[in-house]
Amino acid sequence: MADSTTTHSSSLSTASSSSAFIQENPSLSRPPASQGQSQEEERESVMVSTAASMHRSGSRPQLDLSGAAIQGNFEERNPIILLPNQSDDISCMALDIGGSLIKLVYFSRHEDNPHKDKRKKYMKQRLEVPNGGRRSYPILGGRLHFVKFETRKLNECVDFIKCKQLHRGGEENAWNSGALQNENVVIKATGGGAYKFTDVFKEGLGVTLDKEDEMDCLVAGANFLLKAIRHEAFTHMEGHKEFVQIDHNDLFPYLLVNVGSGVSMIKVDGYGKFQRVSGTNVGGGTFWGLGRLLTKCKSFDEILELSQRGDNSAVDMLVGDIYGGMDYSKIGLSASTIASSFGKVISESKDLSEYRPEDISLSLLRMISYNIGQISYLNALRYGLNRIFFGGFFIRGHAYTMDTISFAVHFWSKGEAQAMFLRHEGFLGALGAFMSYDKHGLEDLMAHQFVERFPMGAPYVGGKIHGPPLGDLNEKISWMEKFVQRGTEILAPVPMAPPGTTGLGGFERPYSRGDTLRSDASAALNIGVLHLVPSLEVFPLLKDPKKYEPNTIDLADRSELEYWFTVLLEHLPDLVDKAVASEGGTDDAKRRGDAFARAFSAHLARLMEEPAAYGKLGLANLLELREECLREFQFSDAYITIKQRENEASLAVLHDLLMELDSMDEETRLLALIEGVLAANIFDWGSRACVDLYHKGTIIDIYRMSRKKMQRPWRVDDFDTFRERMLGSGDQKPLPHRRALLFVDNSGADVVLGMLPLARELLRRGTEVVLVANSLPALNDVTANELPDIVAEAAKHCDILRKAAEAGGLLVDAMVDCRDVSDDKFCSIPPLMVVENGCGSPCIDFRQVSSELATAAKDADLIILEGMGRALHTNFNAHFKFDALKLAMVKNQRLAEKLINGNIYDSVCRYEAAGSKRS
Ligand SMILES: Nc1ncnc2c1ncn2[C@@H]1O[C@H](COP(=O)(O)OP(=O)(O)O)[C@@H](O)[C@H]1O
Ligand SMILES: CC(C)(COP(=O)(O)O)[C@@H](O)C(=O)NCCC(=O)O
Numbered sequence: 001m002a003d004s005t006t007t008h009s010s011s012l013s014t015a016s017s018s019s020a021f022i023q024e025n026p027s028l029s030r031p032p033a034s035q036g037q038s039q040e041e042e043r044e045s046v047m048v049s050t051a052a053s054m055h056r057s058g059s060r061p062q063l064d065l066s067g068a069a070i071q072g073n074f075e076e077r078n079p080i081i082l083l084p085n086q087s088d089d090i091s092c093m094a095l096d097i098g099g100s101l102i103k104l105v106y107f108s109r110h111e112d113n114p115h116k117d118k119r120k121k122y123m124k125q126r127l128e129v130p131n132g133g134r135r136s137y138p139i140l141g142g143r144l145h146f147v148k149f150e151t152r153k154l155n156e157c158v159d160f161i162k163c164k165q166l167h168r169g170g171e172e173n174a175w176n177s178g179a180l181q182n183e184n185v186v187i188k189a190t191g192g193g194a195y196k197f198t199d200v201f202k203e204g205l206g207v208t209l210d211k212e213d214e215m216d217c218l219v220a221g222a223n224f225l226l227k228a229i230r231h232e233a234f235t236h237m238e239g240h241k242e243f244v245q246i247d248h249n250d251l252f253p254y255l256l257v258n259v260g261s262g263v264s265m266i267k268v269d270g271y272g273k274f275q276r277v278s279g280t281n282v283g284g285g286t287f288w289g290l291g292r293l294l295t296k297c298k299s300f301d302e303i304l305e306l307s308q309r310g311d312n313s314a315v316d317m318l319v320g321d322i323y324g325g326m327d328y329s330k331i332g333l334s335a336s337t338i339a340s341s342f343g344k345v346i347s348e349s350k351d352l353s354e355y356r357p358e359d360i361s362l363s364l365l366r367m368i369s370y371n372i373g374q375i376s377y378l379n380a381l382r383y384g385l386n387r388i389f390f391g392g393f394f395i396r397g398h399a400y401t402m403d404t405i406s407f408a409v410h411f412w413s414k415g416e417a418q419a420m421f422l423r424h425e426g427f428l429g430a431l432g433a434f435m436s437y438d439k440h441g442l443e444d445l446m447a448h449q450f451v452e453r454f455p456m457g458a459p460y461v462g463g464k465i466h467g468p469p470l471g472d473l474n475e476k477i478s479w480m481e482k483f484v485q486r487g488t489e490i491l492a493p494v495p496m497a498p499p500g501t502t503g504l505g506g507f508e509r510p511y512s513r514g515d516t517l518r519s520d521a522s523a524a525l526n527i528g529v530l531h532l533v534p535s536l537e538v539f540p541l542l543k544d545p546k547k548y549e550p551n552t553i554d555l556a557d558r559s560e561l562e563y564w565f566t567v568l569l570e571h572l573p574d575l576v577d578k579a580v581a582s583e584g585g586t587d588d589a590k591r592r593g594d595a596f597a598r599a600f601s602a603h604l605a606r607l608m609e610e611p612a613a614y615g616k617l618g619l620a621n622l623l624e625l626r627e628e629c630l631r632e633f634q635f636s637d638a639y640i641t642i643k644q645r646e647n648e649a650s651l652a653v654l655h656d657l658l659m660e661l662d663s664m665d666e667e668t669r670l671l672a673l674i675e676g677v678l679a680a681n682i683f684d685w686g687s688r689a690c691v692d693l694y695h696k697g698t699i700i701d702i703y704r705m706s707r708k709k710m711q712r713p714w715r716v717d718d719f720d721t722f723r724e725r726m727l728g729s730g731d732q733k734p735l736p737h738r739r740a741l742l743f744v745d746n747s748g749a750d751v752v753l754g755m756l757p758l759a760r761e762l763l764r765r766g767t768e769v770v771l772v773a774n775s776l777p778a779l780n781d782v783t784a785n786e787l788p789d790i791v792a793e794a795a796k797h798c799d800i801l802r803k804a805a806e807a808g809g810l811l812v813d814a815m816v817d818c819r820d821v822s823d824d825k826f827c828s829i830p831p832l833m834v835v836e837n838g839c840g841s842p843c844i845d846f847r848q849v850s851s852e853l854a855t856a857a858k859d860a861d862l863i864i865l866e867g868m869g870r871a872l873h874t875n876f877n878a879h880f881k882f883d884a885l886k887l888a889m890v891k892n893q894r895l896a897e898k899l900i901n902g903n904i905y906d907s908v909c910r911y912e913a914a915g916s917k918r919s
């Protein structure tokens, strides 16, 4: 199998590309135009869809367009078109059936219906928000799941597919029920088993396997992951894992080494452009097979685990054994370098039973890993490549295996070449096969359209533990209860071995953390479920998106990590109380609350052990993980009661505040408004210190106290520069900003008494205001859904807000038709609008925002970020194309010390004018 050299063309197709992509009959090949679509648009949409199909694999079955219908709303510009009779359309899975393992990638649809929400619909019309990127046919949003099975237990895989109905479009895809009867289901499959087991799949599931070439799939999968998944590739040296930023314009050429049962080495020059340059028959199968013979272990993981306790010098002949304990330094070999794997055995007359299986296992692992590293390097050298990506399940995320391969590449290349590993290591082929269905349009998606989530009990491994079926919460909780009992290793404190065990020429001991290998079930916490959200975009006002890093605090710093983990753990009981209360405090809610706490602690323990387990870790990711985990256990809004109570209390005093503000001169008022925003930002249920505070007084008391403490200078105080931009100096009156984006934070006083009065001031000065709020709840943050009602209430106290809200379509009556806003009487008042930010977290990552926000941003020239999460934990150091104001009260002592050299309850007013030196 080694050294076979095949050249492939730039197309992924294996069959002739002349086979039809869309049926010739024009009346069939055209989806019906939606009511709102012009003939021209309709034509364009058909042409693009057709063109998009053209360059794809010719082995794809023809589309059956009979009975095509628009799904959902007809007014939509680019509606989803269902093809009920299209069998291809229902297969949402692909397989890679290898010599050792079966890899399954499957897709489940998002359950979302954006048309239910009046505000969203209105904003879509008003801002002309594009649908799902720039395509004229939409990519379906959904989730990609990754599961593996042992090939010798093929029946488990068949059962899994059957149980989840994946061959019929998946349990969640009931919308496609018309297709359930269809017998002719075709599933993409690669790997030798796609040929070998055709009959098993036909008989067991009634499906036909459509074979895709294995090398094509490996390369397509690797290219896709390297392009679309931000933290896919990493280096692993001496126990240290570091993610590699891949420049898409400088990806090729590279060497792809897939270490499965056997090993393939592929020189990749571009998308679909590659050559299998070499391989070796000494691979994962060799380790597993020989290991089984020599150690009597029953599973791959067992052997790997043994190796962690092994000492290979009992089996291997070392340089020191030959040189009487000395280094052979002239040629750069230390005494501990392996001179000959298993070589010591020849000079001893011992039986196999007299060697420790641990030592044999380690010797084997080192032998095979070094060998693969060395051959890879030689091939990289042969073709002048200095980047080598390793995939395949032999790697199994195992630190010592990766360290050994990295060491070999580094050693032989004298540091010139670098070994990199892929998080989706073994799934390259299956992903490639999945991508060969062109209907998904996966390869067109970009990094910003993927969000990776780590649900508990995701069915990563097959076998008995399938994980809970999709959507079945009760089973998930039971699974959690079992999982955490079984998996005490996850929660137990983890021994940390100091990195740096490599000496000249080799390792003294395996780098390992503890004696047990993380079980495959908990390895589900290594790669998550990939959510495809085609509507996400990069925020267009980022100054330099390539350099943008949302997180301010680097959790790679161990002491930071430990501090923030403790903060989150300490906060957990209070959060669980709130969450359970928000669901009526029932027994069911308590059980879910308990499961949530276990799940979140398990995540924290896992990350404490390996901070980079889920990709590069920042505080924002942790805070979002907590929210996602709550949602997973169906706590849709833990702070709902608190939010409502605080909104009401604040709205009741808004009128008085506005009167007070109106009695001030312009300059005093501007200062009072900024003070007001800072003071009201104290209402943060995510901060331990604040939660304690709230138990001591009413919200109005706290607000008053907070206002009183607002004397300037603040710890970070750019107010004078901001004032000058707003009010000018001397007689010079500057032009108002065209449009301001106000990223709001908490409910209650924060938004009502802080941000709304500031919005009102901007409106009054002729600036359009867009309130940007969360799409989903996070702590006590106000959401985009909640804002129209709050604004409507506030509008009762204020004409400016009322007119602006009407102009912006926020008041329900005015939402009926957006043409109302062109009425003359409203023209002089700029609109007040609300858009969602695309997040469900207390922080914001500007690489992934809603299309609504991205569209609203296009006319904006002022950005106001408010609150710790959005202005400090994230984006404190972010630069924008236009003026940016960052306002927050620091409600954490350590953060205050680190970030602003100050104290808890200090304020930050950071202003960066467009084009100023700092930005
Ligand atoms: N749970 C497991 N069971 C068997 N082999 C495993 C397991 N986890 C990792 N491996 C290793 O992964 C190899 C298979 O890797 P994979 O990339 O799936 O290749 P293939 O397509 O040849 O099956 C096995 O030979 C073994 O070395
Ligand atoms: C979660 C938060 C970022 C929310 O802050 P906000 O954006 O609402 O100002 C913040 O409350 C926080 O950092 N809390 C953890 C720190 C602590 O409890 O002190």
Ligand SMILES: [Mn+2]
Binding pocket: 684, 686, 745, 746, 779, 780, 781, 842, 867, 869
């Ligand atoms: Mn908040």
